[in-house]
Amino acid sequence: MSTSVIKLGPHQLALEEPMYFRVEVDGEIVVGLDVLAGYVHRGMEHLVMKRNFYQNITLLERLCSLCSNSHPSTFCTAVEEVAGIRIPARAEYLRAIADEIKRISSHLFNCAIIAHIIGQTALFKTVMEIREIMQDTKESIYGNRMDLAANCIGGVRYDLTPESAAYLGKQMERMKGPLDELYRTYATDQAIRTRTEGLGILSKPDAVNYAVVGPVARASGIVYDVRKKNPYGAYDRLRFEVATEQGGDVRARAMVRLREAREAVSLIEQCLADMPPGAIYADTLPEIPAGETIAKSEAPRGELIYYLKTDGTDMPVRLKWRVPSYMNWDALQVMLKGHSVADIPLIVNSIDPCISCTDR
Amino acid sequence: MEALPENDPIPPVRLYRINAGSCNGCDVELATTASVARFDVERWGCRYSESPADADIVLITGPLTVRVRDKVLRLYGEVSEPKVTVAVGVCPISGGVFRDSYAVVGPIDRYLPVDINVPGCPPHPRALGAGIAKAATLWRERCGYTQPSPELASPGNYDGDAVAPTGLRGKMRFNAAACVGCRMCEHVCAGGAIRFDETDTGLHFTLWHNSCAFCGLCSHYCPTKALSVTDEWQMSHLQEDKYRLVEQGVVSFVPCTDCGSILLPVAPELLRVAYRETSREIERLKTLCPECRQKQSIGGIRR
Amino acid sequence: MMEFKKKVSEMISLWIGEEVAVEWRIDIKGVMTGWCRLQEGTLILPAAEAVACLEGRLSMITAYLSEQAKLKGVREISFHFDLNGTTLTLSIELPLEGARIPSLTHIFRNADWNEREFMELYDIQVVGHPDPRRLFLDKSIDPAAFERLIPYSTFSNGANSKALWEKVMAQNNHTGKEIP
Known part of the structure; x- marks a missing residue:
């Protein structure tokens, strides 16, 4: 066997962000992979030690715009845990709403990219237009289409008036038909199935071995969702099914995301129905004592974990987090092996990779 | 360059995007300007190009990380002259929230000439469109095209297009009369966009919009709401105006009515927060410095 | 729950050959976290074997260097494992100079990137790492x-901010009006 090495960058990989691959190929077939990371490394874990807790809320929201709400909300949960703050019930629901809104937008963006790579330009544009309903929703409620600025230590800093709650309800109603239709299209369209079925398989044992999380794990039959395993905020009171698939291929991952997007609509509706009135944040300027804690959440790409260590000052001694994409890169070794170079972009995008999250 | 014949059709202006280590917010929003009808750059006579060699305008996002620098500069160099360079989002303009990290070497204008800045975090697609339209106009000027640019000929020009997005978190506004000088805004600002300078005459507030993450946290923690979020989203500007994009105000010192030493005036907003209603007694006390206030209230009673 | 806690400390004790105490905390949602400090750095290897026997997953590794630990002449690493929704954190102390720990890559594949990452950020050597190259940091x-x-150095001392603000203040006067 004589192999050669090719180098692929963001343009060849159809990525929005700079990540480079060194791919070992035998002819057109992938036999090995080396992921070259760090192009979006901004030294954020160092920056957070130089900024106070308040500044870190906004800084962490700029870690990645696709899962931007997950970071400040999980960070605030950690700070609240150390400080022994119990956030108001209404704030728990408002945090869940923000997280689920972001989940829908994030999943739809990935779903659009998959269509784009397959060459289904019309479908790509359709998905992007459906996503615009979510973008308008974010803009109207939070004032920005990507970064919601929803969190503060002790709760949230946005509220829903009866009018804005009704608007959000109406927007969710508008999402149902298109999301159901998209699910049908991705499940049944022959051209999509031909390109995605059996492609980039990650078996369940491999998924366990590579420690993957989120939709990538669930598409390989691992029934694990932090919202269920490790409930936080309002999730101990919300009803939902953990979307899982057995195929472990590109198709299964897309199906999991589309079901989760639809499930998120129902979660938002439950929040709107169950949310009690009352305060949206506890004590505005709490003392943060010395301590250490773990906070976890289910970000759009899976389990997000934060470790916080404090010493009684207003800056963290250490704030470390691991994003869901972190393990998925390595799992690409398995997914890509034996497939043709032409299929690399599709398989890579099926893990919904987040480079700014990975590199920090 | 020589002016081209007037009835030549204007070729589309080709855009090329470079990610210099961004959070992907600006990039995902730029993607909507290629895929969502209402934001499509085609209306400005532009289209995206996959190759730097076939581009006229370079759009750069991200704070420029040390690791991506050489790749960014190489791609930038491959874009042929004349070109117009647009810094998209506050990161390439000032480093934004990532400034002063060991891994960040921007602002981008330390390495290449920037023509237009589009602040925002991320900027709204309409703001991106406005910046791109300005860049296209500039590029056509540089190439010597004399026909009006498409965006100027079309009814909705880029400054007042349709309705401004409602409830947008845009530029911050400062009301000096309501400021109590607690500096909480400066303390919570992740972008280091706010500073206070104390002089003999008062406390001078400056907010540089090109370093602002538009998160509104300053307003959230401001006890008197001296800082408020406006829905002004149109902020794209020429590079020469980069450092002038500020919000300023002065809280002038006033003399204590008793001893004459200078003090920060008590904002009516603070009195509303503290007392709900004011009385003549409170109004009188607020003109005194802390020492005289103490003397007159506590000390007075004792005597 | 008692059963589970007992199982965890017994398994770790068995592997490292001495009694360990795990401190358990339960939050308001009933989510449990376990915290345990091992007596020696090298014990992380058998402890990780124990976690693998419990079908645990390596979630994250945090290396850190607090001022408090520095005074004691040590640095710390915390290993966070997931036991089906319960997070178990095993912490070790290492010397400030010449810190070495065994690689966990043969037990947990995903230790690979975690170890590469803390090796480039801290002065810690991982013995037996299959590929100890830099991960994110530019050469x-x-x-x-x-x-x-x-300690603030040339990169993080705010030099860049200072230079930018000088330009801002030079082009705008203090009265809030732009200089013509």
């Missing part, structure tokens, strides 16, 4: 970046 950045930079 131009000094090794053990977080240790070199923690």
Whole structure:
């Protein structure tokens, strides 16, 4: 066997962000992979030690715009845990709403990219237009289409008036038909199935071995969702099914995301129905004592974990987090092996990779 | 360059995007300007190009990380002259929230000439469109095209297009009369966009919009709401105006009515927060410095 | 729950050959976290074997260097494992100079990137790592970046901010009106 090495960058990989691959190929077939990371490394874990807790809320929201709400909300949960703050019930629901809104937008963006790579330009544009309903929703409620600025230590800093709650309800109603239709299209369209079925398989044992999380794990039959395993905020009171698939291929991952997007609509509706009135944040300027804690959440790409260590000052001694994409890169070794170079972009995008999250 | 014949059709202006280590917010929003009808750059006579060699305008996002620098500069160099360079989002303009990290070497204008800045975090697609339209106009000027640019000929020009997005978190506004000088805004600002300078005459507030993450946290923690979020989203500007994009105000010192030493005036907003209603007694006390206030209230009673 | 806690401490004790105490905390949602400090750095290897026997997953590794630990002449690493929704954190102390720990890559595949990452940020050597190259840091950045930079240095002393603000203040006067 004589192999050669090719180098692929963001343009060849159809990525929005700079990540480079060194791919070992035998002819057109992938036999090995080396992921070259760090192009979006901004030294954020160092920056957070130089900024106070308040500044870190906004800084962490700029870690990645696709899962931007997950970071400040999980960070605030950690700070609240150390400080022994119990956030108001209404704030728990408002945090869940923000997280689920972001989940829908994030999943739809990935779903659009998959269509784009397959060459289904019309479908790509359709998905992007459906996503615009979510973008308008974010803009109207939070004032920005990507970064919601929803969190503060002790709760949230946005509220829903009866009018804005009704608007959000109406927007969710508008999402149902298109999301159901998209699910049908991705499940049944022959051209999509031909390109995605059996492609980039990650078996369940491999998924366990590579420690993957989120939709990538669930598409390989691992029934694990932090919202269920490790409930936080309002999730101990919300009803939902953990979307899982057995195929472990590109198709299964897309199906999991589309079901989760639809499930998120129902979660938002439950929040709107169950949310009690009352305060949206506890004590505005709490003392943060010395301590250490773990906070976890289910970000759009899976389990997000934060470790916080404090010493009684207003800056963290250490704030470390691991994003869901972190393990998925390595799992690409398995997914890509034996497939043709032409299929690399599709398989890579099926893990919904987040480079700014990975590199920090 | 020589002016081209007037009835030549204007070729589309080709855009090329470079990610210099961004959070992907600006990039995902730029993607909507290629895929969502209402934001499509085609209306400005532009289209995206996959190759730097076939581009006229370079759009750069991200704070420029040390690791991506050489790749960014190489791609930038491959874009042929004349070109117009647009810094998209506050990161390439000032480093934004990532400034002063060991891994960040921007602002981008330390390495290449920037023509237009589009602040925002991320900027709204309409703001991106406005910046791109300005860049296209500039590029056509540089190439010597004399026909009006498409965006100027079309009814909705880029400054007042349709309705401004409602409830947008845009530029911050400062009301000096309501400021109590607690500096909480400066303390919570992740972008280091706010500073206070104390002089003999008062406390001078400056907010540089090109370093602002538009998160509104300053307003959230401001006890008197001296800082408020406006829905002004149109902020794209020429590079020469980069450092002038500020919000300023002065809280002038006033003399204590008793001893004459200078003090920060008590904002009516603070009195509303503290007392709900004011009385003549409170109004009188607020003109005194802390020492005289103490003397007159506590000390007075004792005597 | 008692059963589970007992099983965890017994398994770790069995593997490392001495009694260990795990401190358990339960939050308001009933989510449990376990915290345990091992007596020696090298014990992380058998402890990790124990976690693998419990079908645990390596979630994250946090290396850190607090001022408090520095006074004691040590640095710390915390290993966070997931036991089906319960997070178990095993912490170890290592010397400030010449810190070495065994690689966990043969037990947990995903230890690979975690170890590469803390090796470039801190002065810690991982023995037996299959591929100890840099992961995120550019080659131009000094090794053990977080240790070199923690006293403010040229990169993180705000020099860039200072230069930018000088330009802002030079072009705008103090009265809030733009200089013509």
